[in-house]
Amino acid sequence: MSDINTIGIAGSGTMGSGIAIVAARAGFKTIVYDTRQDALDRSLKQTAGFFAKSVQRGKLTEEQVVGIMGNFHTTINLEEMAQCDLIIDAVFEDLKVKHDLFGKLNEICPEHTLFASNTSTLSITEIAAGSRRDDRFIGMHFCLPAQLMKLVEISPGINTSENTFKKAWAACEAMGQRPVKTKDNPGFILNYFLVPYNNDAIRLVESGVAEPADIDRAIKEALGYPMGPLELLDLIGLDTQLLLCEALYGITHEARAACPPLVKRMIAAGHLGRKSGRGFFTYDSNAMFGG
Numbered sequence: 001m002s003d004i005n006t007i008g009i010a011g012s013g014t015m016g017s018g019i020a021i022v023a024a025r026a027g028f029k030t031i032v033y034d035t036r037q038d039a040l041d042r043s044l045k046q047t048a049g050f051f052a053k054s055v056q057r058g059k060l061t062e063e064q065v066v067g068i069m070g071n072f073h074t075t076i077n078l079e080e081m082a083q084c085d086l087i088i089d090a091v092f093e094d095l096k097v098k099h100d101l102f103g104k105l106n107e108i109c110p111e112h113t114l115f116a117s118n119t120s121t122l123s124i125t126e127i128a129a130g131s132r133r134d135d136r137f138i139g140m141h142f143c144l145p146a147q148l149m150k151l152v153e154i155s156p157g158i159n160t161s162e163n164t165f166k167k168a169w170a171a172c173e174a175m176g177q178r179p180v181k182t183k184d185n186p187g188f189i190l191n192y193f194l195v196p197y198n199n200d201a202i203r204l205v206e207s208g209v210a211e212p213a214d215i216d217r218a219i220k221e222a223l224g225y226p227m228g229p230l231e232l233l234d235l236i237g238l239d240t241q242l243l244l245c246e247a248l249y250g251i252t253h254e255a256r257a258a259c260p261p262l263v264k265r266m267i268a269a270g271h272l273g274r275k276s277g278r279g280f281f282t283y284d285s286n287a288m289f290g291g
Contacts, residue, residue: 007085021047023175114138234281246259
C-alpha cells in the first residue's frame with residue numbers, strides 16, 4: 001500500500017549512509033543531502049565499498065550493484081529534496097538543528113511529503129512541532145548498522161495522523177525492514193536500555209576492571225550478542241554517544257544515562273571510533289561496516 005517512490009536522507013554520516021543503502025537496495029530512488037560535498041563523497045565511496053564486499057561474499061551480483069548504485073543521488077542543494085515522498089533526518093541529536101532542517105524542508109516540499117526522524121532519544125512530538133506539518137511527521141529509528149539490521153522503531157507523535165503511520169509502516173516493510181510500534185518516550189525501546197548499558201561498559205574500562213577486547217568477548221560469549229558494547233560504541237561514534245547521553249539524561253535524569261568522563265577525553269583526543277580510525281579499537285577509517 002506504499003505510494004512512496006523517492007526517499008530522501010538528510011545527513012550522510014554512519015546512520016544516514018546506512019539508511020540510504022537500505023532504501024536504494026530496495027529499489028527506491030534515494031536522494032542523500034548533506035551540507036558538505038566531501039562528506040557526501042566519502043559516504044558514496046564507503047557505500048560502493050560495502051556493495052563490493054556484498055559481491056565478493058555472493059550476496060549480490062555486479063549487475064545488481066550497478067542497478068542499486070543507479071538509485072543514488074547526492075546533493076548539497078536542499079531544494080532537490082522537494083522530489084521526495086518521504087524524508088528521513090539523520091542529522092545531529094540536537095532539537096534546534098532538527099527544527100531548522102524541517103522548517104526549511106516544509107517551505108520546499110509539496111504537501112504530500114512525509115517527514116520522519118531517525119532520532120533515538122529526542123521527542124518526536126517536539127521535533128514535529130518545528131516542522132509545521134506535525135500530522136505528517138513520524139519517528140523512524142533504524143537499528144545500527146542500518147544496512148545490516150532489520151529493526152525499525154516507528155513512533156507516532158501526539159499529532160501524527162493514522163494515514164502517516166500506515167504509510168511509514170508500509171514504506172518500512174517495502175524497504176525490507178521489520179517495524180515495531182513504540183510510544184513517543186525517551187529512548188523508545190532500544191536506547192532506553194542501550195545508552196545506560198553502553199555507559200556501564202565504558203565505566204568498566206574507565207575504572208580498569210578489564211580491557212575493551214575482554215569486555216566485548218565476555219558479553220559476546222556469555223550472552224550471545226553478535227557485537228560487544230565497545231565495538232558497538234566505536235560504530236556509533238563516541239561523539240554521537242555523548243549527544244545520546246546528553247539528550248536522554250536531560251530528559252530522564254537517570255544516573256546511568258549520564259555520560260562517563262572518559263567519553264569526553266576520547267573525543268578531545270580525536271578517538272571517535274570507526275569514523276576517525278580509532279576509538280576503543282583501531283580501524284581503517286574509510287571502510288563501512290559489513291558488506
